[in-house]
Amino acid sequence: MTSPDPELSPRRAARAEAERLATAALATMPPVEPVTRRRLRTEGETPSPRGQGGIRALLSSRGGTVATRRRRAGVLAVALTIVASGAVAIGAAASAGGGEGEAQTATVDTVAAVPGPPAVPAEGLPVPQLAAVPATATPCDDPDFTAALAAGDDSAAISAVGGGSAFREAVASGIAPCVSLSDPNREWVVVNKQRPLDPLDYRAGDLVMPQNVRALEESALRSAPASALTELVRAASEAGAGEIGYLSAFRSYSTQQSTYAGRVDVGGVEEADRESARAGYSEHQTGLAVDIVPCDGSCGTLDDIASSSQGAWVRDHAWEYGFITRYAEGRESVSGYLPEAWHQRYIGRELARAYHEGGYTTLEEFFGLPAAPTY
Numbered sequence: 001m002t003s004p005d006p007e008l009s010p011r012r013a014a015r016a017e018a019e020r021l022a023t024a025a026l027a028t029m030p031p032v033e034p035v036t037r038r039r040l041r042t043e044g045e046t047p048s049p050r051g052q053g054g055i056r057a058l059l060s061s062r063g064g065t066v067a068t069r070r071r072r073a074g075v076l077a078v079a080l081t082i083v084a085s086g087a088v089a090i091g092a093a094a095s096a097g098g099g100e101g102e103a104q105t106a107t108v109d110t111v112a113a114v115p116g117p118p119a120v121p122a123e124g125l126p127v128p129q130l131a132a133v134p135a136t137a138t139p140c141d142d143p144d145f146t147a148a149l150a151a152g153d154d155s156a157a158i159s160a161v162g163g164g165s166a167f168r169e170a171v172a173s174g175i176a177p178c179v180s181l182s183d184p185n186r187e188w189v190v191v192n193k194q195r196p197l198d199p200l201d202y203r204a205g206d207l208v209m210p211q212n213v214r215a216l217e218e219s220a221l222r223s224a225p226a227s228a229l230t231e232l233v234r235a236a237s238e239a240g241a242g243e244i245g246y247l248s249a250f251r252s253y254s255t256q257q258s259t260y261a262g263r264v265d266v267g268g269v270e271e272a273d274r275e276s277a278r279a280g281y282s283e284h285q286t287g288l289a290v291d292i293v294p295c296d297g298s299c300g301t302l303d304d305i306a307s308s309s310q311g312a313w314v315r316d317h318a319w320e321y322g323f324i325t326r327y328a329e330g331r332e333s334v335s336g337y338l339p340e341a342w343h344q345r346y347i348g349r350e351l352a353r354a355y356h357e358g359g360y361t362t363l364e365e366f367f368g369l370p371a372a373p374t375y
């Protein structure tokens with residue numbers, strides 16, 4: 001029997017020490033794996049070879065469950081935050097030494113986590129990678145999106161981006177310059193005291209009278225909100241909330257001139273501006289807004305809607321039909337108007353859902369626009 005030599009030779013001792021140090025160093029390094037690819041695969045996505053395809057995979061809601069879409073929205077929020085810091089971050093990464101070159105070409109599908117110094121363990125928390133999304137990623141490069149925009153199909157355009165919340169995020173973050181919030185033909189147009197109609201005497205082209213809705217004036221709506229109002233009124237009635245009629249919907253530039261002048265005659269300019277828009281600045285000129293009234297036998301006034309059963313139902317359910325209460329209680333400093341429970345503005349079902357679920361109370365804040373309290 002031989003026993004191990006208790007004394008290592010100097011060469012073996014040096015090798016053992018080197019192995020010990022290498023093992024210790026490896027133990028402190030995070031594992032290297034493709035973080036974003038792993039997340040996409042978890043959702044059953046096929047990674048796209050293109051950066052734009054990658055962000056579209058995040059943005060698209062087609063074929064996914066609600067939960068999947070919400071996860072995508074979370075990923076998108078991270079991606080958009082990264083894009084917002086955009087070229088600066090990627091430029092810095094490219095010139096900082098480590099990982100240069102990769103930062104210029106990496107896509108959301110292929111980037112791998114870069115080993116760094118030991119970090120505080122945070123299991124389960126995704127670590128955003130600054131190089132994960134190319135600075136040029138934008139829905140405006142998506143052929144499905146641009147084709148829907150060109151066709152005037154607002155709903156299809158929003159779906160192509162991945163739904164109302166994704167659309168709102170893209171517009172508010174500035175990565176969708178092909179979307180104009182000033183285009184009066186769009187359901188997402190924003191008109192306020194700082195954002196006049198363009199042209200000032202704009203007139204909607206597809207005005208129709210809503211079917212099966214009591215109209216107190218011969219006042220039309222654009223076809224999409226007209227159909228939506230018909231559905232809303234029927235649903236409110238079936239729910240037992242009572243009949244909803246309306247007083248005024250589309251108003252032309254010249255009609256708005258008369259409406260506003262009438263208010264000025266009664267209360268002066270300052271008071272009129274809190275309650276009525278000047279011609280060229282009214283949502284009624286878009287054909288997307290309607291002033292509703294409660295009808296129980298005969299119809300009440302605009303002021304009656306807030307405390308009526310119809311008004312209560314509208315507060316809870318109008319968003320399901322694409323409408324929002326545009327001038328909410330206590331928001332005059334942003335919207336520019338006193339609260340108007342009767343004034344319902346159509347923005348389409350996808351955006352109204354995002355507005356409702358996001359808890360928004362002004363369209364200005366929804367799209368990240370400045371407040372518009374005055375002209």
Ligand SMILES: [Zn+2]
Nearest residue numbers: 289290291343
């Ligand atoms: Zn109104």
